[in-house]
Amino acid sequence: MAGKKLGFYVFFIPVFLWLFLLIVVPHIELFLMSLRTEDWVGNTSWSLANYKNFFSEPIYWLTFVRTAIYSILVTCITAIIAFPVAFFITKVANPRFSGFLAVLLLMPFWVSELVRVYGWMILLRESGVINHFLLQLGLISKSVEMLYNDISMVMVLVYTSMLFMVVPLLSVLESLDDSLIEAAYDLGASSWTILTKIILPHSKPGLTSGAIVVFMLTLGNYLTPNLIGGKSSLWFTEQIYTQFIASFNWNQGAAFGFLLLALSSLIIWIGLKLTRQNLTKVVQ
Amino acid sequence: MKKVLVGVISILFLSVSLGWAQSTLKLLTWKGYAPKELVEKFEKQTGIKVEVTYSNNEEMIAKLRATRGGGFDLIQPSQDRIASVQAKYHIYQPLDYSKIKTENIIPSMLEAVKKNTLVQGKSYAVPFCWGTSGLIVNKKFAPEASDYTDLLNPKYKGRISYRLKRPTLIGLAFALGYNPFELYSNPQEYAKMMEKIGEKLIASKSLVKNYWTNGDALLELLRSKEVFVAMGWDGGGWKLHKENPDIDFVAPKSGALGWIDTFALPAKAKNVDAAYKWINFMLEPENAAYFTNKEGYFTASKGVEKFLLPEIKDNLTRSFSSADIDNIKWYPPVPAQIEAIEAKILDKVKAAR
Amino acid sequence: MVVDLKVEKVSKVFGTFKAVDEVSFEVVSGNFFSILGPSGCGKTTLLRMIAGFLEPTEGQIYIRQKLVNGIPPNQRPVNLVFQNLALFPMMNVFENIAFGLKRRKVEKKVIEAKVKDILARVGLSGFEKKKINELSGGQKQRVAIARALVLEPSVLLLDEPLGALDLKLREQMKVELKKLQAEVGTTFVYITHDQSEALVMSDFVAVMNKGRFEQIDTPQNLYRSPKTAFVAKFVGDNNALEGEMLKKEGEMVLVSAYGHEFWVRAGSYRLGKKISVFIRPESFLLEPEENLSKVNRLKVKIKDILFDGANSKLLCLLPAGPEIMVALPQNKKFAHLKPGDDLNIGWFYEDSLAFS
Numbered sequence: 003m004a005g006k007k008l009g010f011y012v013f014f015i016p017v018f019l020w021l022f023l024l025i026v027v028p029h030i031e032l033f034l035m036s037l038r039t040e041d042w043v044g045n046t047s048w049s050l051a052n053y054k055n056f057f058s059e060p061i062y063w064l065t066f067v068r069t070a071i072y073s074i075l076v077t078c079i080t081a082i083i084a085f086p087v088a089f090f091i092t093k094v095a096n097p098r099f100s101g102f103l104a105v106l107l108l109m110p111f112w113v114s115e116l117v118r119v120y121g122w123m124i125l126l127r128e129s130g131v132i133n134h135f136l137l138q139l140g141l142i143s144k145s146v147e148m149l150y151n152d153i154s155m156v157m158v159l160v161y162t163s164m165l166f167m168v169v170p171l172l173s174v175l176e177s178l179d180d181s182l183i184e185a186a187y188d189l190g191a192s193s194w195t196i197l198t199k200i201i202l203p204h205s206k207p208g209l210t211s212g213a214i215v216v217f218m219l220t221l222g223n224y225l226t227p228n229l230i231g232g233k234s235s236l237w238f239t240e241q242i243y244t245q246f247i248a249s250f251n252w253n254q255g256a257a258f259g260f261l262l263l264a265l266s267s268l269i270i271w272i273g274l275k276l277t278r279q280n281l282t283k284v285v286q
Numbered sequence: 287m288k289k290v291l292v293g294v295i296s297i298l299f300l301s302v303s304l305g306w307a308q309s310t311l312k313l314l315t316w317k318g319y320a321p322k323e324l325v326e327k328f329e330k331q332t333g334i335k336v337e338v339t340y341s342n343n344e345e346m347i348a349k350l351r352a353t354r355g356g357g358f359d360l361i362q363p364s365q366d367r368i369a370s371v372q373a374k375y376h377i378y379q380p381l382d383y384s385k386i387k388t389e390n391i392i393p394s395m396l397e398a399v400k401k402n403t404l405v406q407g408k409s410y411a412v413p414f415c416w417g418t419s420g421l422i423v424n425k426k427f428a429p430e431a432s433d434y435t436d437l438l439n440p441k442y443k444g445r446i447s448y449r450l451k452r453p454t455l456i457g458l459a460f461a462l463g464y465n466p467f468e469l470y471s472n473p474q475e476y477a478k479m480m481e482k483i484g485e486k487l488i489a490s491k492s493l494v495k496n497y498w499t500n501g502d503a504l505l506e507l508l509r510s511k512e513v514f515v516a517m518g519w520d521g522g523g524w525k526l527h528k529e530n531p532d533i534d535f536v537a538p539k540s541g542a543l544g545w546i547d548t549f550a551l552p553a554k555a556k557n558v559d560a561a562y563k564w565i566n567f568m569l570e571p572e573n574a575a576y577f578t579n580k581e582g583y584f585t586a587s588k589g590v591e592k593f594l595l596p597e598i599k600d601n602l603t604r605s606f607s608s609a610d611i612d613n614i615k616w617y618p619p620v621p622a623q624i625e626a627i628e629a630k631i632l633d634k635v636k637a638a639r
Numbered sequence: 640m641v642v643d644l645k646v647e648k649v650s651k652v653f654g655t656f657k658a659v660d661e662v663s664f665e666v667v668s669g670n671f672f673s674i675l676g677p678s679g680c681g682k683t684t685l686l687r688m689i690a691g692f693l694e695p696t697e698g699q700i701y702i703r704q705k706l707v708n709g710i711p712p713n714q715r716p717v718n719l720v721f722q723n724l725a726l727f728p729m730m731n732v733f734e735n736i737a738f739g740l741k742r743r744k745v746e747k748k749v750i751e752a753k754v755k756d757i758l759a760r761v762g763l764s765g766f767e768k769k770k771i772n773e774l775s776g777g778q779k780q781r782v783a784i785a786r787a788l789v790l791e792p793s794v795l796l797l798d799e800p801l802g803a804l805d806l807k808l809r810e811q812m813k814v815e816l817k818k819l820q821a822e823v824g825t826t827f828v829y830i831t832h833d834q835s836e837a838l839v840m841s842d843f844v845a846v847m848n849k850g851r852f853e854q855i856d857t858p859q860n861l862y863r864s865p866k867t868a869f870v871a872k873f874v875g876d877n878n879a880l881e882g883e884m885l886k887k888e889g890e891m892v893l894v895s896a897y898g899h900e901f902w903v904r905a906g907s908y909r910l911g912k913k914i915s916v917f918i919r920p921e922s923f924l925l926e927p928e929e930n931l932s933k934v935n936r937l938k939v940k941i942k943d944i945l946f947d948g949a950n951s952k953l954l955c956l957l958p959a960g961p962e963i964m965v966a967l968p969q970n971k972k973f974a975h976l977k978p979g980d981d982l983n984i985g986w987f988y989e990d991s992l993a994f995s
């Protein structure tokens with residue numbers, strides 16, 4: 003009995019310390035900071051003004067809405083592309099080949115995000131590689147700018163997110179028994195019905211956990227929207243950066259950080275509700 | 287085998303003890319402000335190791351604010367960004383000018399910096415280098431671009447780039463007939479003026495290719511002829527001129543914006559002696575000239591002329607007539623609330639469709 | 640008599656390997672037809688061709704006189720119960736069974752009635768809302784069969800559906816399945832490698848070996864008159880004695896083996912010099928009376944007694960020959976036998992079969 007308890011504490015204490023010291027404590031300080039405002043001289047006082055600012059200033063909440071919508075879009079596109087890829091790797095490709103395919107997916111992550119983004123810039127820019135080839139092939143007569151627009155931004159965000167969607171999908175699809183698909187087929191189902199009634203419901207946990215990760219990563223991305231995005235691609239993380247760095251307003255920045263956390267959690271919660279799932283199931 | 291082991295261990299010990307004995311200078315500065323050759327020379331001369339971290343004005347301040355003035359021994363903010371930050375956050379310590387070889391510094395510049403960084407009777411910086419923001423133009427495609435307003439000129443649609451940062455706002459303010467520096471003391475008026483400039487920027491948003499965020503990216507845009515008219519630093523423009531004579535820095539008609547980057551001591555600097563040594567080292571004419579020859583920015587060091595390359599001297603005379611020099615708008619210290627006003631306008635411009 | 644399924648010279652080749660080799664057979668409506676064969680003989684391959692998951696390399700398959708080659712599984716009037724059942728874990732019992740009906744756009748009310756009806760038939764009334772992982776092995780079995788049966792297929796194909804069950808349950812399900820089939824009257828094609836399953840349930844059994852059908856017959860005939868050595872060995876227990884043919888008189892053959900001479904029945908017309916003789920354990924007479932005629936006699940030594948209730952056997956040694964299994968009736972008469980004893984055994988000429 004005592005041994006069991008000891009065992010519990012042996013595992014519990016490091017987990018608790020980790021959660022508490024590395025996650026909770028820094029957030030407490032940030033949270034307190036977000037509840038204070040500063041006057042011109044640098045004296046601070048308690049207030050909710052930082053949170054009010056978010057809702058009263060359209061730029062702020064519009065930027066958030068924009069960021070959230072784009073993140074949802076990126077999540078959807080990533081899922082739509084990742085699904086067939088994962089399906090191909092697990093169910094269609096030769097098993098010896100599928101390991102290689104999975105490694106191929108990992109490749110972009112061997113370099114840092116900055117390098118990856120610059121790589122894309124070299125490819126897409128007006129005087130870039132793709133334009134060069136299109137010109138050489140005579141497919142276009144004049145270089146076109148493929149950078150600095152939202153489509154390229156979404157594309158690169160999807161590219162960056164792919165792995166995080168494919169990996170959980172690989173594992174759920176791996177666990178899908180082929181005979182279920184055949185059984186449905188045998189019972190008269192069309193390919194579409196098999197996809198919607200058998201494969202997708204089975205993949206739901208993987209799809210959801212992948213979607214949560216991709217959504218959060220995209221929402222929290224800074225480099226890609228900043229470097230690839232169009233002239234109007236204000237991302238909410240940029241707002242936080244601006245508040246902290248350019249405006250010296252750490253209190254406002256902290257409030258934005260918490261709003262980002264709260265609102266994105268809310269979006270995920272709504273998403274889970276809409277698809278009738280709960281988080282514990284997904285985490286399993 | 288044993289010998290090798292002993293050797294390895296003694297080397298380890300030696301390096302550890304050397305590491306202890308050897309003092310280090312932690313320098314927070316801009317890219318290019320500590321050329322490798324000069325760092326090596328300094329290390330050889332003094333035995334002090336130099337650790338360099340690159341940053342920009344905003345991040346330098348944020349970093350020091352986070353550590354309440356610790357973590358670095360010497361930093362190089364622009365002179366206009368020191369006084370108000372110091373008054374509010376106390377992240378610097380006053381300079382002991384007696385430890386600086388002020389005879390090496392151009393007196394007028396030293397006086398200006400001292401005056402601009404004066405907080406409660408003490409000054410906080412010495413000048414290191416100076417330069418201007420203005421236009422970088424590809425004269426082959428945009429021979430007539432001569433003022434900030436050309437950043438809004440439909441003639442160059444899609445071939446324009448600038449930074450969504452305060453120099454752009456201020457440059458445009460001058461070009462549109464305001465005097466933003468005079469309005470520093472009047473935030474209401476300043477905000478009104480910025481609203482107007484923001485509207486202008488939004489109205490001509492479709493003309494801009496992109497808002498550049500990083501100096502190298504800007505140079506690449508100009509180099510690849512994707513952009514003909516940009517707002518940028520003189521040093522960058524001159525660097526490109528060397529590669530392609532079509533491209534050059536142009537001092538805008540309404541005045542280039544003059545900045546002075548300085549040396550300042552963080553409040554909790556550990557190795558103050560090393561910091562003073564580095565300041566004096568960098569302002570020695572020979573070293574300062576090396577820096578200028580390499581990066582294109584002029585320093586506050588007196589008597590560098592004889593070390594400067596002719597082409598560097600030529601840069602100045604090519605881009606600036608003497609009237610242009612007189613017309614340089616030097617940034618006065620910026621009051622704190624001004625930057626918040628600007629940040630809001632910049633957000634608005636970026637968010638606009 | 641309506642023929643529900645007709646398979647004509649069907650072959651399937653994987654690369655260079657012939658998994659199914661010119662198989663032909665017919666199944667009459669309402670019959671329980673089993674395909675019996677050892678693991679890897681091609682049973683599943685054959686069944687998957689009938690279901691439509693594989694295309695035959697050669698040959699034709701007709702379902703109710705209609706050629707179905709090239710028609711995909713979702714359009715064939717046959718249904719398959721999978722070796723591992725393949726119930727949909729994301730659906731409950733009702734949804735599993737209703738799945739096929741919904742695909743046919745059957746009215747909701749009708750679906751409910753049909754599901755209820757079929758659940759009653761398989762003895763699972765009231766199980767509609769249960770989740771699949773809440774069912775026992777036998778219950779899953781029944782749901783899987785119900786899911787296919789509810790579609791009223793022309794032919795129901797079953798691929799070793801009892802394979803995953805434990806012995807006791809398997810015995811019970813065997814009987815139930817036969818009863819169910821008799822009740823609904825659907826044509827069953829049932830695959831198994833367990834001869835007892837095939838014998839108990841089927842109207843006809845096809846014995847399959849290395850991709851070929853060796854014999855198609857009623858269970859009784861398979862047992863009594865196997866047509867090949869393989870069938871003799873595979874269906875029921877059998878003792879095999881190797882010997883040489885000395886002469887043939889009509890149906891009967893004189894064989895010499897291990898220094899003895901026996902009269903045995905010829906299993907096929909053409910016999911070579913080398914001959915295998917098959918005698919079932921239960922064909923042996925223990926201590927046969929002297930006056931019986933047409934009996935082969937042997938003297939063996941009891942090596943071991945394998946007690947298994949009504950299935951108990953004696954393991955005997957034939958001098959200079961193989962071990963012989965002899966059925967041991969569980970009555971007082973032979974209770975005295977113990978290992979090491981000598982024993983006279985014999986069998987009627989009729990009860991042994993010779994193959995080359």
Ligand SMILES: Nc1ncnc2c1ncn2[C@@H]1O[C@H](COP(=O)(O)OP(=O)(O)OP(=O)(O)O)[C@@H](O)[C@H]1O
Nearest residue numbers: 653656658676677678679680681682683684685832
């Ligand atoms: N897709 C395939 N490619 C190549 N060979 C195959 C394929 N499917 C089956 N085989 C081979 O065909 C033979 C018959 O396989 P099948 O699955 O029909 O056996 P089975 O009689 O059902 O065996 P079991 O009782 O073990 O299920 C086996 O030797 C198998 O290796």
Ligand SMILES: [Mg+2]
Nearest residue numbers: 682683722798
């Ligand atoms: Mg099989």
